[in-house]
Structure formats: structure tokens, C-alpha cells
Amino acid sequence: MDTITVHQLKERLDNGEKLLLIDCREPAEYEEYNIGATLIPLGDIQNGTLGPLEGKEEEEVIIHCRSGKRSAAACLHLETLGFKKTVNVEGGILAWKEAFDND
Template sequence: MQDLTQTQWQEKVKEDNNAVVIDVRTPHEIEEGMIPHATHLDIQNAPTFMQGAQELDKSKNYYVYCRSGGRSAQACMILESMGFSNTYNLLGGFSEWTGDKTH
């Protein structure tokens, strides 16, 4: 797992043709908006998160975020334990996100 600042995150996602953005917040938190093109996998619903993670392509690069950066770091560690080698955590999470948002 690599922690990225918002600027690093935006640059890497823009340049990465193999990027997949994952939002691990709760459905209630998602009502505030999402980073465009993100896939939702609620980490607090462990069975759903694990099932969704097992369906992901391990050859992709995963950019993971939550509200403040804690749960996304945990999600990255879980993904790595499942054999994913390229996971990136957004420091500060969605609460500090100033980039594009979808509602």
C-alpha cells in the first residue's frame, strides 16, 4: 500500500490506464457525493466487501478512499492480503477532497 496526497492521487489516476477507484464508505456517507467513476464497496459490511473484492481483477491498480483515510488504509491491507499488489490510499479521504465530485 502506498499513501498518496490528493495531488499525487489525482496525477496517478489521470496517468494510470489500469486505475480502479474504490469508495469504501457507507451508503449514508456516499449521499455526500463520490469521486467520479468510483466503485462502491462498503468496508463496514464485511461479507459484501469481501465478496466484491474477490471479484476484482488483481492486475489492476486500486485507488481506495473513505471519509478520512483510516478505513481505506484498512481496505488496502485487506486487498493486499488477498493478493492485490498495487493499492493506493487517499490521505485525508473524501472529507478533504477538492477535486471533482458526483452527486
């Protein structure tokens, strides 16, 4: 598992990169605030319900949650399923909000 900061992630998004960005929080958390990632709750990942991740084992998968703990668990679990390039967003949505929602 690699890591990425919210600043690095925002730069890549702002540059128009097409990223496989996953939010592993719960649906209610996602509805409250999201940055446009695809929602796949951690429980689904752990149960093998991968949805849009099916067949993407060779692609970079960037995962975020609220603080970085659930996304780290998701990255580690995906690695056991054969995913080669998992990336955890350091600090998750809390870090994103702190960095970019102070306006």
C-alpha cells in the same frame, strides 16, 4: 500499501487515466458527496463481497474513504486476499474537499 495525495489523484484523473478507484464509505456518505469512484463499503470488502474487484488482483486499486482510515484497512485486507498494488488516498474525502471545494 502505497499512498497517494488528493493532488496526485486529481492530476491522474484530469489526465484521463482509467483508474480502478474505490470508495469504501457507506452508501449514505457516498450519496452525500462522491468523486465518481465505485462504491464498495469496507464491510463488503471485509466480507469478501468484492464486486468489480473480482479478478483484479494484479491491477492498481486506489481506495478512499472519509479520512483515510477505513481505506487503509481496506487496502490491508485486500493485500491479504492477494491484491498486489493497493493505494490509500491520504486524508480521503476530507482532504479532497479542503483542496478542491473552496470555491
